[in-house]
Structures are given as C-alpha cells and as structure tokens.
Amino acid sequence: MKEMRILATIVALVLVTYYGIEPYAHHIMHPEPKPADYSFSDLKNVKKVKGNAASGKALVEANCVACHSIESAGFAKMMPDADAAASYGVVPPDLSTAGKIYETNYLANFIYDPVTASHLSHKYSAESGKTHPMPAYNWMSSQEIMDIVAYLQQVAATVKVEVDDEATIEEQLKAQHRATFIDACGRCHSMAYAGWSALTPSDTLKAHMGAAAPDLSQYIKSRGEHYLHSFINDPQQLLHGTSMPRVGLTEEAQEDVITYMEEIGDSKKADRESLGWKVMLYMLVFALLALAWKKEIWKDVH
C-alpha cells in the first residue's frame, strides 16, 4: 500500500536523524563513565583487621571529638556552623552516621590519609599551600584505625531517623533519603527546592576549596541518574580537577542520595508516568472513532 510506503520512508528518515542527534551525539559528547566502584579498590584493603569498638570509643574521645560532634553519642557541637566553617574552611561533619554512610575500607583509609582517599591531592598540595581541615592519622596502626571504624559503626547502628508516628512508609523512606543527603552532601551543597541551605556558607567554601558548591535541586535533570552514580563515586574521573572530594559512600547511601535528588528535582515523575498512558489511550479511542467516521464518509466518494 502506497501510504504505508510513504509513512515507512518518513519514519526511517526521522529515526536516522534522531539516532544521529540524540543517542549518537550524546555518546560522542559524553563518553560512557566507568561504573561506580563501591569497594574503592584503589585503596589499601584493611578490612581483614577486626576492630574493637570499646577501644575505638577511647580513641575517638581522645582524637576526634575536639572538632567533630557525635550527637547521637552525646558529643555536642563545639560552636555554631558559621564559626566552625570560618575556623576549618568547611563545617566538620557530625559523625553519628559516618559508620553507616561511608564504606568501611574507605573510612579507614580516609582517617589514615584524607587527601589521598578523597582524591584531592591537587587541592591540598605543597604548591597550593592549603592543608586538609582533617589531619592525617597515618601515625596510628591499622588496628587503632579499625577500632575507631568499629566504634563509629556501632554508633551509627543506633541512629534512627526521626519521623512522625503517623508517617506513611513513603514518608519514612523520604525522611531517610533526606537524612542521608544532609549527612553526605549537605555541609557544602544546598538544595533550594527542598529548603535546605548548605551548613558551610558559600563564600567560606569558595575561599577554601576554590569553587562554590552548586545547588543540587535540578541535578537529577541536568546530570541524570546514570552520570550521578559514577560522578559521586569518583568525581575526578568525570570532572578532572574539580574541588569535589570523593566522599566514599556505600552503595545504599548513594542510592538514598540520588533517590532524594529525584524526589526533589523531579517530584512529578509518578504523576507523569501514571497519567501518560491514560491520555494516549484517550487519543487511541479518538483515532479509532475518527477512522470509523472517515470510512463512513469516504465510502460515498470512492
């Protein structure tokens, strides 16, 4: 049939053009990133060393709480966030959930040497004259470091996200996603569409890291889930020279963060997907009625 041949020709031409300007062009402009490596295999593996939480507690009290709060374990903040940011360059994280959101081996390596673990040696070098706000604990033994990690994991296991008693499962999950986002990203990044302002003032961070951290409200749309998974796992790989550290999130924590970015940045996704097929079905009914009407009308003229 002639009309079908015309249609097939047009569809073929449109598809070739579409392939060229969308999938192919994106493939050329944005090469496929390496998949996320949640085992952080470039770091020394110390996981075989079994940590002791009780001795870890003593080490944390002696070495960490001078700068870090651990609110769930009763160690309060030393000063307001703005003052902390001014003193250190960036607000030090509260360690309540550190044992949960950071991967075990990464966390141990980070304590041992933060600059190397976070892939920030280009920012904190002898030439730049800047030093990481957290000193390297490379004088500690593997055992001591793993003790600290074991204690932080023990603390983190007790932390519960506070929600209303009447919260639905969906709301509870969202609160969990938000909590992980704030702990993992919220010291530097704002999320204006969720009413979140970064704990570290933007100017302070810029002075310290050399660049302001972007607001993440629309990053799920501008970067896409696929890119974010690789980027958060290892920023340097995709944006060489960026000030963003590799933060060492576990797969679950990173999943929470990206889900939260989608919940905020693309809040109408569920509406869109549930309405779409209904509208298409409506148009199908219209098209079939129109087809029947056309046949009725044209039988007199053919």
Next chain:
Amino acid sequence: MAEFKKAESTLEWFDQRLGVTNLYKVMMSEYWIPKKINFLWAMGVILVMLFKILLISGIFLLMYYKPDVNLAFDSVNYTIMQEVGYGWLMRHIHAVGASVVFLVIYIHMFTGIYYGSYKKGREMIWISGMLLFVLFSAEGFSGYMLPWGQMSYWAAYVITEIFGGIPFIGDELVVWIRGNFYVSDATLTRFFMLHVLLIPLAILGAIAFHFYALRFPHVNNEDGEFFDFDEEAEKYLAGNKKESKVVPFWPVFLSKDFMVLGFFMIFFFYLVFYHYSFAMDAINFDKADGLKTPAHIYPEWYFLWSYEVLRGFFFDIAGISGKDLGLIAFAIANGIFLVFPWLDRSPLVKPANQRPYFKYWFWLLIADLIVLTIYGKLPPTGVNAWVGFFSSMTFLILFALLPVITKMEAKKVGGE
C-alpha cells in the same frame, strides 16, 4: 438598509445579519479539495492543531512565568514544574510541541517540494509558507531563551553574535538586538515580548494569509494534475460524487485529517510523557551562568542544518575569512528556499519520482540535510569539520545546480 423581513428561524436571523450560510459554504461545505491525496495532505491540519496546543499551553505558562534573570529559572523549574497543579504537563506539552511542530513543518515543506506544489500559480502559497517558517523559527528561538538555563543563555549568545558579521552595522546591531553589550535581563525581557506578543500576532496573520493564498490556485494533488475545479464541483453537487475529482473540505477532507491527527496525537503524547528529553536539553536545567561556558553549545535540532552550514567553512578561501564565508553560506541557506519556485525551471508539476532529473536532486538534498543536521550537533573537530565543510558545499552546489538540471529536464520533457 436593504429590505428586511422578520426571521422565521434562528439560522435565518443570523443569516440576515452575518450571512452564515454563505460563509459555511465558502469556508467548509463548498471549499473544494482534490480527492487524489494521501496522508501527507493532513500535515496542515496537524500544524493548526499543534499551533493551538502551543497557544493554549503558552497562555497557562504565562500565568506563572516571570521574565526576570533572577526569577525566570525557578519560576519555570520550581513554580511551574512542581508547585502549580499540572504546570509540569503544560510545560512538557509546550516544550515537546515546539520541537515536534518543526518536524511537521519540515514534512509539510518537503511534501510541497516533492509534489511540485510551489509553481504554476502556487508561488504565493509557497512564499507565505516560508514566511511562516521564518516566524516559527523566531518564535522557537525566542522561547528557548525564556527558561534561562545554560543552553538558553549560550545559544542566545552565539546566535545573536552571528548578526555581528553583517558588514558596517554588525556590532551596533548585536547591541541593539540584545539591549545590552551582552545577553542580559534586557535581552530576556525583549525576547519575552517577542515570544508572547509580536511574533504570535504575526504568525496569526501569516496563517490567515497562507490559507487565503490556497483559495485561488487550489490545493495540489498526488499526480500534479490540473483540472477545472468548478466543473468537478458541479459534478459533486449533482451527486456524481464517485466520478468527481474533488471533495468538500467539510466533512470529507477533514474526516480524513482528523483520523491522521488522532494517530499523530498518540505519538505526540507518548513524547510528552515518556520521551521528552530531545526537547528539554539536560544542560538547560543548569541556571544560566555568563561566566561558565558549556563544553558543547548547539541550537535546537531544527536549526542544526543551517548552523552546520555556518560552521562548515572553518578555513580561509581566496583571502576571505572562514567566518565570513560561513556567514555568507548561512545567509544563502536561510534565503534560498524562499525563491525555490524560480530556481525550478521545469514546467513539470509531478511528484519527484516521475521527474527524470529532479528525483535525484530531491533525495540528495534530503540526505545532505540529514548529514548537516547530525554533524551540526557533533563537536566540529577532526574529520567532523571536513564532513561539515563538504556537506555545506554540497548544499550550496545542489542549489546552484537546480536551475540547470530543471532546465535540462524541461528540454527533455519538451522533446518527448
């Protein structure tokens, strides 16, 4: 006033005052369209529908959009996309509609070229259509700036910069268009005005003109056959509907158009809900930042072919800079379709596949435009730059050859 008698019915009452029966005949039931047509003849009605959809969704968006560099991005991406009920739907429909309308315009335009519907009395239909193409391009370009994302800003920067290449007045012209030395708030507010008022008004006028231009030379048909419309209309009205070569616009022609429109709208809404990223570039979800140039700047897909003609000349030839050559080629590419009826020197009004030389020309042009479109998006480096150069040259050469080969065709056909 003429003699006046009391109306017997409501219809008669209106008839006396507005001549509605005659109007209905002229516009609908006795507006004659050839019978031998295929679904490509429905593109006009699809375009009318898409324009309506853009107009209506645009009106809704206008209620919440704020044309201010500090507010525009969030008014679109937060207020409209997240807070206002179904605001996201209006925005998706508007963005996807604006992209798809160009797909249908191109199909409509190349249908006209394929069937020779631009000559032997149909020149004004063609010209008014090209005028609409220019206006839709301006509408698309000005609208793309409004969300004030990175691509809004940088595409606006690059495209307004092009005018700087015009001799003598270029630099002043760029400032005049932008309302500032760089793309700024003044640029946004004036493009907002153009997008929601001046250009839509001009489009409405041009649509009326385009429809009016159809009335005297009549719509072409699948065979390019010329016949007496009055005679065929008489046959139809006398009841010889099967024998007549024409059908009335309403209900016969439109019944077919509505069917095509129905199936098209399923595809359209599929794009709106599930496949919209081609019309809503990811980079545009980053707020405009004049200090941060994106790694890749490209216009919307429907401008890519002419953008590639502009970029294609990347080196100097005979002492003329590549930039100037690109500008000249770009100006030719944008103007050449307007004079298409006079470049085709063959008297033959036939579908391209029945024209001995033109058929090759037509498909070469389509292939070249697809290559230009694809390479218009890719980074212009290495071999891509040369593909751009050769496909731009091919475009220009094809149009230089058009009068020659159609003249040869005229001779060949005349000699038969």
